[in-house]
Amino acid sequence: MNTIALPQPYLLFLGDTTEPGYAKTAFGLRDWAPERCIGEFSVPGATVTTGLPFLTPAQAASAGAKAMVIGVANAGGFIPPAWLDALVEAMEAGLDLIGGMHARLRDFPRLRETAERLGRRLIDIRIPPERIPVATGKARTGRRLLTIGTDCALGKKYTALSLARAFQSRGVDATFRATGQTGILIAGGGIPMDAVVADFAAGAAELLTPDAAPSHWDVIEGQGSLHHPAYAGVSLALLHGSQPDVIVVCHEPGRDRVLGHPDYPVPGLRETIELALRLGARTSPRIRCAGISLNTGKLDADEAARVIAAESERIGLPVADPIRGGDAFDRLVASCLA
Amino acid sequence: MNTIALPQPYLLFLGDTTEPGYAKTAFGLRDWAPERCIGEFSVPGATVTTGLPFLTPAQAASAGAKAMVIGVANAGGFIPPAWLDALVEAMEAGLDLIGGMHARLRDFPRLRETAERLGRRLIDIRIPPERIPVATGKARTGRRLLTIGTDCALGKKYTALSLARAFQSRGVDATFRATGQTGILIAGGGIPMDAVVADFAAGAAELLTPDAAPSHWDVIEGQGSLHHPAYAGVSLALLHGSQPDVIVVCHEPGRDRVLGHPDYPVPGLRETIELALRLGARTSPRIRCAGISLNTGKLDADEAARVIAAESERIGLPVADPIRGGDAFDRLVASCLA
Structure with missing residues (x-):
C-alpha cells in the first residue's frame, strides 16, 4: 500500500x-x-x-x-x-x-x-496506489469502525481521529485509516478514496483495512454522504468495502442544506442511521450504530450541552462532540467498544 | 463529450x-x-x-x-x-x-x-472524457429512463437498447445512452462510467444525459447493482446523476448468487425496486418503476411465458423479456411512456 x-x-x-x-x-x-x-x-x-x-x-x-x-x-x-x-x-x-x-x-x-x-x-498526495483490486466482499478478521456523515465537511475525519486516540488511550490496539488528503497528511499514509476509479473504490476500502488481529480496530475516516447528490457513490463504496462492525454518524446541528448544493436538504439523523445500516448490512451483516458525533463548533458550551443531551434523548444512543470530550464522549467510546 | x-x-x-x-x-x-x-x-x-x-x-x-x-x-x-x-x-x-x-x-x-x-x-474505448465536472444535482429538461439490475451481466444494456428502439418505432424521440464498453461500441459514443474517478461518476452521468426537449427520452444503460459488493457505488452514482423519471428493473430468473461473488445472494425484485426508488428520489423526486425486464434466455418459450405472467401478477407491474417481445413487451413500453 x-x-x-x-x-x-x-x-x-x-x-x-x-x-x-x-x-x-x-x-x-x-x-x-x-x-x-x-x-x-x-x-x-x-x-x-x-x-x-x-x-x-x-x-x-x-x-x-x-x-x-x-x-x-x-x-x-x-x-x-x-x-x-x-x-x-x-x-x-x-x-x-x-x-x-x-x-x-x-x-x-x-x-x-x-x-x-x-x-x-x-x-x-491524491494519487491512489497502482493495481487496486476489485472488491471481493469476503469477511476479514479484526474489527472496523467507519464514520458516516449527513454531509461533507462536518467532522467525519475529526471523529475518526478522536475515536482512534480514545481507543489507544484505553489500551485498545487501534489504527486511524485515512481516506482523504488531510487524513493522509496527518497519518502519513492511506488511500485517497475519491480519486480511485469508480469500479475499484470498494476494493480500495478493502485494501485500506486488511485482515488484522481479532482485537484490533481500524478506525476509518468516512467520505461524503449517502444522501449527497454528487458523492453518494463514493460513500457507498467505502461503506461496502470497509465492512464496518460499527458506524458513528456525524452531523452538524443547524446544517440544513448540503454544502455547495443548496437545493438539497441535509437528511435527518434517524434517516441517515437507518439507510447506512441497511446498505452496510449487505457486506457486514452485524453492523450497528454506536452513536452520534455532533460538530458543535458554532455553538457555545451551554447550547452544545443542551443539543447533545436532547439528541441523545431523541435518538436513544450516545451523542457527543469529540472536540468537547467529557462524559458524553466517554459514553460514545464505550458504546463503540461494547 | x-x-x-x-x-x-x-x-x-x-x-x-x-x-x-x-x-x-x-x-x-x-x-x-x-x-x-x-x-x-x-x-x-x-x-x-x-x-x-x-x-x-x-x-x-x-x-x-x-x-x-x-x-x-x-x-x-x-x-x-x-x-x-x-x-x-x-x-x-x-x-x-x-x-x-x-x-x-x-x-x-x-x-x-x-x-x-x-x-x-x-x-x-474505456478512457473517459477529460474534465468531467462534479455533479450539480440540478434538475434538467427532457425525460430519462435508467435500467437497474439485480446483478451484473443480465440484460441492462439489452433492455435499454430494446426500449430505445421501441420508443423510436412508436415515433418517440429517444437516444440510447451508453455507459459501458459494449454500448459504446454499438452506439459509437458514450461515457465508460466504471472508468471515471469516483468523485466525478455522478457528474459523468449528468454530462451523458444533458438538457433536452421536453418530449425527448434518454434511455440509459445501467451499470452494476445497488446490492453488488464491489460495484454498488458506481450504480448509485449513475442513479443519482442520471435523475431518471422512470426505472426498469432487470433480472434473470434463476440467478440466485451474484456473478463472481457466490457468497452474496441476488436481491429480490421488490427489494431492488424499493431501494432504487428510495435512493433515486434524492435527485429525481417523482421517480417511478415502469416494470420489469426478465432475461429468460435460459428458459424455453412456455417456461418464459409462465414466469413472465407469474412475476407480473406477483409484482403488479408490466413484466417482459425484450428479446422475446410480444404483448408483454408492448405493455412494458406503454408503462414507460405513460
Missing part, C-alpha cells in the same frame, strides 16, 4: 478562500499535526485563517519550513489561476509543494517548469 | 473465456451491430462462442475486417498473458485493436511496440 514520506514542517496555503468549509485540510493539520505546521499564507481576498502566524514563503523558509501544503479545496478540486503566483513564490523561497486536489500540480506547465528549474518537488 | 470513430467491420476476440457472462461485449455486438461483425477468434481453452464463423486474423483481414475487438471482460478487466500472442497476430494480419478493459492496450510494451512497428492503432 502506498505510503508517503512528506517534507516537514509545513507552511499552510489558504488560497483566496472565503468559505471555512473548504479549508478543512488546513484546519485539520493545525489541530492534529500542530508540530508540523509553522504558519499560514494566503492571497488577497482570503478571509479564512487558521490562527497560525501569517508568514511569507521566504519567512517560512527562514523559520525552517520545508514544504507549502495547499490546505484548501474548492468544489471539483481545481487550482484557480489566482493561486499560481503564490505557488511559484513558495518554490522560489525554497519550499516543495504538496497538493491534495484532483488537479495535479505536475499538470500545470508553469509549476512543473519552476520545480525543474529550482530542483523543487511537486508532491500530489 | 467524447465520441469515438472506430475502424470497422470487426473480428470479435473471445480470449480463453469459458464463462458466457464475461463475453457480453461479443454477444452484444453480434446482436445489436451484426453488420459490423464478420467473425470470431479465440485461443485454445475457450468454450464460449458467438456462433459467428471462426476466422483467423489473416482470414478476417482478407474478408475485409479492419479491427479486432476484445469482446470479453474478466473480473477486474485485465489482459491475461495467454491472450497476448493472439493480439500480436491480429496486428501482424493488418488489424487495429479495440479494447474496453481497465487495463489499457497501450500499457503493454509488446502491444505498443508491435503497433508502432506495423503502424496499427491501439484504441482503448
Whole structure:
C-alpha cells in the first residue's frame, strides 16, 4: 500500500478562500499535526485563517519550513489561476509543494517548469496506489469502525481521529485509516478514496483495512454522504468495502442544506442511521450504530450541552462532540467498544 | 463529450473465456451491430462462442475486417498473458485493436511496440472524457429512463437498447445512452462510467444525459447493482446523476448468487425496486418503476411465458423479456411512456 514520506514542517496555503468549509485540510493539520505546521499564507481576498502566524514563503523558509501544503479545496478540486503566483513564490523561497486536489500540480506547465528549474518537488498526495483490486466482499478478521456523515465537511475525519486516540488511550490496539488528503497528511499514509476509479473504490476500502488481529480496530475516516447528490457513490463504496462492525454518524446541528448544493436538504439523523445500516448490512451483516458525533463548533458550551443531551434523548444512543470530550464522549467510546 | 470513430467491420476476440457472462461485449455486438461483425477468434481453452464463423486474423483481414475487438471482460478487466500472442497476430494480419478493459492496450510494451512497428492503432474505448465536472444535482429538461439490475451481466444494456428502439418505432424521440464498453461500441459514443474517478461518476452521468426537449427520452444503460459488493457505488452514482423519471428493473430468473461473488445472494425484485426508488428520489423526486425486464434466455418459450405472467401478477407491474417481445413487451413500453 502506498505510503508517503512528506517534507516537514509545513507552511499552510489558504488560497483566496472565503468559505471555512473548504479549508478543512488546513484546519485539520493545525489541530492534529500542530508540530508540523509553522504558519499560514494566503492571497488577497482570503478571509479564512487558521490562527497560525501569517508568514511569507521566504519567512517560512527562514523559520525552517520545508514544504507549502495547499490546505484548501474548492468544489471539483481545481487550482484557480489566482493561486499560481503564490505557488511559484513558495518554490522560489525554497519550499516543495504538496497538493491534495484532483488537479495535479505536475499538470500545470508553469509549476512543473519552476520545480525543474529550482530542483523543487511537486508532491500530489491524491494519487491512489497502482493495481487496486476489485472488491471481493469476503469477511476479514479484526474489527472496523467507519464514520458516516449527513454531509461533507462536518467532522467525519475529526471523529475518526478522536475515536482512534480514545481507543489507544484505553489500551485498545487501534489504527486511524485515512481516506482523504488531510487524513493522509496527518497519518502519513492511506488511500485517497475519491480519486480511485469508480469500479475499484470498494476494493480500495478493502485494501485500506486488511485482515488484522481479532482485537484490533481500524478506525476509518468516512467520505461524503449517502444522501449527497454528487458523492453518494463514493460513500457507498467505502461503506461496502470497509465492512464496518460499527458506524458513528456525524452531523452538524443547524446544517440544513448540503454544502455547495443548496437545493438539497441535509437528511435527518434517524434517516441517515437507518439507510447506512441497511446498505452496510449487505457486506457486514452485524453492523450497528454506536452513536452520534455532533460538530458543535458554532455553538457555545451551554447550547452544545443542551443539543447533545436532547439528541441523545431523541435518538436513544450516545451523542457527543469529540472536540468537547467529557462524559458524553466517554459514553460514545464505550458504546463503540461494547 | 467524447465520441469515438472506430475502424470497422470487426473480428470479435473471445480470449480463453469459458464463462458466457464475461463475453457480453461479443454477444452484444453480434446482436445489436451484426453488420459490423464478420467473425470470431479465440485461443485454445475457450468454450464460449458467438456462433459467428471462426476466422483467423489473416482470414478476417482478407474478408475485409479492419479491427479486432476484445469482446470479453474478466473480473477486474485485465489482459491475461495467454491472450497476448493472439493480439500480436491480429496486428501482424493488418488489424487495429479495440479494447474496453481497465487495463489499457497501450500499457503493454509488446502491444505498443508491435503497433508502432506495423503502424496499427491501439484504441482503448474505456478512457473517459477529460474534465468531467462534479455533479450539480440540478434538475434538467427532457425525460430519462435508467435500467437497474439485480446483478451484473443480465440484460441492462439489452433492455435499454430494446426500449430505445421501441420508443423510436412508436415515433418517440429517444437516444440510447451508453455507459459501458459494449454500448459504446454499438452506439459509437458514450461515457465508460466504471472508468471515471469516483468523485466525478455522478457528474459523468449528468454530462451523458444533458438538457433536452421536453418530449425527448434518454434511455440509459445501467451499470452494476445497488446490492453488488464491489460495484454498488458506481450504480448509485449513475442513479443519482442520471435523475431518471422512470426505472426498469432487470433480472434473470434463476440467478440466485451474484456473478463472481457466490457468497452474496441476488436481491429480490421488490427489494431492488424499493431501494432504487428510495435512493433515486434524492435527485429525481417523482421517480417511478415502469416494470420489469426478465432475461429468460435460459428458459424455453412456455417456461418464459409462465414466469413472465407469474412475476407480473406477483409484482403488479408490466413484466417482459425484450428479446422475446410480444404483448408483454408492448405493455412494458406503454408503462414507460405513460
